[in-house]
Amino acid sequence: MLSTSHRDILHGYSVVRACLDDTSDHAVPVGVVAWDTPNEWERWRWLEQDEKVRGIDPATRRLMQITKNQIQRWANARRVPYEPAPAEPTCASFWKAVSEVLSTAVRLDPPKAMDPMDEPEAEIEWLFEAVVQPTQPRERGAQRIDSAINQALGELTDLIPSRPQVSAFGGTKEQVRRGLETGRGVLLVDGVNLAAATARKEADAFVSRFMRIRNAYGDRPVHIIVGYASSPGGLNGEAHMCEEIQEKLTDQVLEVVVEQVEFKMVAADAWAEVRGDPQTALPVTAGTEE
Numbered sequence: 001m002l003s004t005s006h007r008d009i010l011h012g013y014s015v016v017r018a019c020l021d022d023t024s025d026h027a028v029p030v031g032v033v034a035w036d037t038p039n040e041w042e043r044w045r046w047l048e049q050d051e052k053v054r055g056i057d058p059a060t061r062r063l064m065q066i067t068k069n070q071i072q073r074w075a076n077a078r079r080v081p082y083e084p085a086p087a088e089p090t091c092a093s094f095w096k097a098v099s100e101v102l103s104t105a106v107r108l109d110p111p112k113a114m115d116p117m118d119e120p121e122a123e124i125e126w127l128f129e130a131v132v133q134p135t136q137p138r139e140r141g142a143q144r145i146d147s148a149i150n151q152a153l154g155e156l157t158d159l160i161p162s163r164p165q166v167s168a169f170g171g172t173k174e175q176v177r178r179g180l181e182t183g184r185g186v187l188l189v190d191g192v193n194l195a196a197a198t199a200r201k202e203a204d205a206f207v208s209r210f211m212r213i214r215n216a217y218g219d220r221p222v223h224i225i226v227g228y229a230s231s232p233g234g235l236n237g238e239a240h241m242c243e244e245i246q247e248k249l250t251d252q253v254l255e256v257v258v259e260q261v262e263f264k265m266v267a268a269d270a271w272a273e274v275r276g277d278p279q280t281a282l283p284v285t286a287g288t289e290e
Contacts, residue, residue, distance in 0.1 A: 126195040130231030133197035167216040185221035194238035227256030
């Protein structure tokens with residue numbers, strides 16, 4: 001997937017790294033930049049104050065901010081030091097020039113190619129998580145998945161109740177993001193972040209939870225629709241996690257940003273199958289995802 005020349009990279013990204021030891025090349029990812037030349041956009045995502053990466057102390061964070069401000073000035077001016085010609089930050093040549101200037105405490109990798117981003121505002125977050133893998137507030141990842149699923153569902157969010165408690169194996173209860181129960185069956189819509197550092201653990205817990213739920217509805221069809229967040233180009237190695245979810249739970253496993261249209265179509269078809277007369281929705285209760 002990588003281009004042999006940075007000038008050929010029309011859709012690309014670079015990794016921002018902070019050097020932790022002046023006497024070595026030990027540097028850890030702390031951010032990403034991405035760009036799309038044909039569609040004329042660039043996006044940045046750097047480590048925020050409430051996100052942690054091992055070894056990054058306050059002094060390093062200050063250097064990161066200084067560097068970020070400097071890059072912003074270069075982007076605004078369309079000029080990078082030592083480059084004879086103007087360069088647009090929507091082009092790989094700009095980031096190649098930046099990577100050659102930044103070679104000390106905060107560095108930038110040379111440009112790499114990637115598939116085009118369909119939703120750059122959302123996908124830059126998944127790229128950041130997959131590359132940097134920070135420790136961050138749990139609720140942030142949950143909110144991001146919620147937002148992506150709600151956007152994909154559109155008007156179906158008014159038809160499929162949010163945060164219901166549903167039956168599970170052994171008479172217990174589990175909470176799902178969205179669910180609907182009728183005499184015809186059960187519809188469950190949920191998601192998992194496979195771009196995160198904890199993706200393997202989250203995927204295992206997700207499968208286990210939904211297997212317990214499905215076992216409680218042996219007498220009725222259970223439609224499970226899973227929207228997952230992935231890293232661009234599968235950088236986080238999530239393909240096998242998707243396959244496991246498909247094998248153990250459901251064929252309806254879709255990338256919730258890239259396959260947004262398909263996700264809504266599948267959810268709409270399942271909703272049409274389970275709605276009954278009279279229709280009985282699962283009770284909605286307040287709470288957060290496990």
